[in-house]
Amino acid sequence: MIEAAMIWNEPNNKSHWDPNIDPDWTMFADMAVAAGRAIKAENPDIPRVLGGMSPIDPGWVNNMASKGVLDNVDAVAVHGFPLDWNLWKLDEWPEKIREIKAVTDLPVWVSEVGISTFGAEEVQAWGLKRTAELLIGQAPRIHWYSLYDLPRAWPATTRHREAEGSSYYRHFYMGLLREDGTPKPSLEVFGEYAPQLGLCQWFHYEDHRLDDAVAWMKRLGVTYLRTGLSWADSFRPNALDWFDRQMEALQDFDVTVTFCFTPEHRGIEPHHTSPPLDKQEFADFCASMIRRYAPRSAVARPPVQAMTG
Template sequence: MIEAAKIWNEPNNKSHWDPEIDPGWSLFAETAIAAGQAIRAEDANLPRVLGGISPIDPAFILNMRDKGVLDHVDVVAVHGFPLDWNLWQISEWPNKIDEIRAVVPDKPIWVTEAGVSSFGAEEVQAWGVKRTAELLVDKVPRVHWYSLYDLPREWEATTRHREAEGSSYYRHFYMGLLRQDGTPKPSLEAYAPFAARMGLCQWFHYEDHRLDDAVAWMKRLGVRHLRTGLSWADSFRPDADRWFDRMMTAVQDFDVTVTFCFTPEHLGIAPHHTSPPKDKMQFAEFCARMIRRYGGGTIAPGVAAE
């Protein structure tokens, strides 16, 4: 069921890790090392992925190397959105991969999020799908398109400053191949020929109403590789294991890269999901429990918590 375990999401992005609390990423490094060790102790063969960096920054990877993190991960991941947020052109994707490969020549580079919004025009997104696939599917072992669904407008995007970001914020709501109501955009047809080689990244919120339809769409398209997340913060919700069981059972036919992230407010140095945890071992223990629960194969819904 689980193809790989990803340690955090975009740790060099202030919307996902607070650089004011941890300006040199020393606390992140300690947290990532503890998680990597815990995952390895549960499954010696499961690839551990360093949470996809955004922006793509070789200096951050060198920092992680110097702090010992790269000794406890097997894959380095990157995220890129050149038509929406990055200050580089889409044709530069291969160069961006090579910049990271130059500082970690001994590890695979995965693109665990690549996307284009339809905020400006759905035709632009359709072109972006095709061009991204042309540039990346033969360049790296894994590419995950972000995402299958548009983010519902009544939800909030996971960013630091929300509406104050202007149009940059609203682009988050238009990254899907499907609109919020589930109807296809032109980009779905553009994606279909690449579905077996370019996976999807789809986050499922707690009790996400889109889960079953998403699985049906992915099977119809022939998707093989899925990236999703198991939220540490959500693990403290009522019946969290029941929801995790349902989600992981639904996606069991795919090769899943599961991302562990989001600090519970009561366990952070600050009460926010971007905060470093007070105790890194609590995050490591969550990762280990999820690997024990889902790493060995299918899971029966309602299995007792460990």
């Protein structure tokens, strides 16, 4: 069920990790090392992936290497949105992968790549085709973000929200499907590249879209998926019931599970981007999820070296 475990999401982005509390990522590194060791202790056959960086930054990778993080993961990941938020061109994707490969021998995954339809749906369809041409064969895992548009009633996980102007509203139009579940032109294009392309789809607590998402992914020929199990959500009522339902629904896919989001009451500051008061609590959460959904007694996955593409 679980193909890989990802430690955090965009840890070098202030929307997901607070640089005012941890400006040199020392606390993040300590937490990531503890989590990597905890996951390996539970099941050494589960590849551990360092949460996708955004922006793509070789200097940050070197920082993580100097702090021992890369000794406790089996792959690193990058996120890129050159037509929406990044200050580089779509055709630069191969160069961005090479920049990271130049500073680490670990496999480099693309755990989020996508294009918003905020301006025009045709741009996403064209961009998806071009992205597939540029990235297939360059990375062992390419997760297109995302299947669904983000419902407008939900907040996007970003730091300053509406103050970001149009940059904020682009978050709501990243899907192959509109909020009401109807297809965009890019859905048919995506189907031409599955299963070489996978998907990244975050499911909120008790997400009403889960079963429909599974049906769509099977229809599209998707074989691998990235999603999350939120440490913060683990404190909600009946959290394990929801986690069980989510993971059972996704059992036919190779799932990369991302562990992230600090519970407000367990952070140095009461925010999901805060370093935790105790790094071991996050490591224990990761271990408990591996123990529950990818126990060592399960059939072992191929080692990460077999997924280097």
